[in-house]
Amino acid sequence: MLDLTEIPGLDNLHYPKGIIEDAQRLAAEAFGADRTFFLVNGSTCGIQAAIMTLCKPKDKLIIARDCHRSAIAGMMLAGATPVYIKPGFNDVFEIPSVVSVDELEKALKENPDAAGVYITRPNYYGICSDIKEIVELVHSYHKPIIVDEAHGTHLCFSKLLPPSSLEYGADICVQSAHKTLPAFTQGSYLHVRGTRIDVERLKFNLSMLQTTSPSYIIMAFLDIARAVMQKEGENRIRNLLREIDQLCEIAGKGKVLKILSDHDIEGGSIDRTRVVINVKNTGKTGFEIEKLLRNQYNIQVEMSDLNNVVCIVTMADTHEDMKKLGTALERLCVSFKGATCLRDVPLRVPELPERRIELGSVMSRTFTRRKLGDAVQCVSRSMITPYPPGIPVICPGEVISKDAIEYIMEIIEAGGAVNGISEDLEVEVVE
Numbered sequence: 001m002l003d004l005t006e007i008p009g010l011d012n013l014h015y016p017k018g019i020i021e022d023a024q025r026l027a028a029e030a031f032g033a034d035r036t037f038f039l040v041n042g043s044t045c046g047i048q049a050a051i052m053t054l055c056k057p058k059d060k061l062i063i064a065r066d067c068h069r070s071a072i073a074g075m076m077l078a079g080a081t082p083v084y085i086k087p088g089f090n091d092v093f094e095i096p097s098v099v100s101v102d103e104l105e106k107a108l109k110e111n112p113d114a115a116g117v118y119i120t121r122p123n124y125y126g127i128c129s130d131i132k133e134i135v136e137l138v139h140s141y142h143k144p145i146i147v148d149e150a151h152g153t154h155l156c157f158s159k160l161l162p163p164s165s166l167e168y169g170a171d172i173c174v175q176s177a178h179k180t181l182p183a184f185t186q187g188s189y190l191h192v193r194g195t196r197i198d199v200e201r202l203k204f205n206l207s208m209l210q211t212t213s214p215s216y217i218i219m220a221f222l223d224i225a226r227a228v229m230q231k232e233g234e235n236r237i238r239n240l241l242r243e244i245d246q247l248c249e250i251a252g253k254g255k256v257l258k259i260l261s262d263h264d265i266e267g268g269s270i271d272r273t274r275v276v277i278n279v280k281n282t283g284k285t286g287f288e289i290e291k292l293l294r295n296q297y298n299i300q301v302e303m304s305d306l307n308n309v310v311c312i313v314t315m316a317d318t319h320e321d322m323k324k325l326g327t328a329l330e331r332l333c334v335s336f337k338g339a340t341c342l343r344d345v346p347l348r349v350p351e352l353p354e355r356r357i358e359l360g361s362v363m364s365r366t367f368t369r370r371k372l373g374d375a376v377q378c379v380s381r382s383m384i385t386p387y388p389p390g391i392p393v394i395c396p397g398e399v400i401s402k403d404a405i406e407y408i409m410e411i412i413e414a415g416g417a418v419n420g421i422s423e424d425l426e427v428e429v430v431e
């Protein structure tokens, strides 16, 4: 009898005055927030509501480009104008890295009228920008900051991990509990700290975006996950990190695989529960190694890209699971010892595209379909996003460049999936 609805005694997510209000208060205490809102439509709806709260139509939002597609959708809904900053790039793993404090300061100086700042931290690869410096900087410009912490709900429960952005006063922090805590899919939290956020406006926006039939299963597990983490989180994460250290030692031995570590990141740190394995020296793509792990070892990883395989290790993984992964990685090292590196030409990530139509105007424009190869210089209606990691290469309203097409084709030809491009390689372009 978990799948109940809003009957007397069970409160109302949109106007909480009873058990949901209590559970949200307990969550706020546990995560270090002033207010917490339960989200039953994932972090997606929290991110959208947060952006709609900060930005009125035409307001600028300074946003690191490695954002999830939900942030782009949030800006479309709000009618906001993005001012993108390009995150750093790690040349060894060929993945987005930290948001540079200098770049951010430059954007803040050049856009004194911006409504606020938005960053994603940790990113999908567990890389954490220096949140203390970033929050202090943004607040010194008297602006609020939203942090997409979808991948970092567990961070605040262990001193052995990078801190949560809430610790340093992020104004809004959105977390997907379902990614790293024992919570059901779609269960997320939106936390608020301080006084820069108009909470009434935020509530209004959340009420518009969330279902009127919230799942009590999802909400109950948001409460349960909080309680479990408060009681056992620190110990469980400590034990997990021991297992991960052993795994990294095994995987690193053969010098075939390389695991992302703090030494690889300048100006930030990593969440070690996100095991990023560079497989370039196996002579195979990350996509191929992902398939091999699934087919030969019955191991499903979180995601892969051209060069890497990413495992999310959580409290739900047992010693046996970790041993199984360790054995598989050990065998991979043996099988691929001496293989020729797949590509010695580094991946060239395209420059930020030119924006020709504002995000908020794209929704109402008519469109047609074009073969990707014939779409050079056309304006995209779609968000073109290699998935995972779900970071858009081209956003709605942006010009499709030759470079971007080459980059997208490289990913597709290597076996990756790109959302926004149909199977017969067509793309929607604005007429």
Ligand SMILES: Cc1ncc(COP(=O)(O)O)c(C=O)c1O
Pocket: 041, 042, 043, 044, 045, 067, 068, 070, 120, 123, 124, 148, 150, 151, 176, 186, 188, 389, 390
């Ligand atoms: C960085 C990031 N932000 C936000 C989201 C959206 O989270 P949810 O699936 O909880 O809606 C994702 C989902 O993968 C993500 O990777």
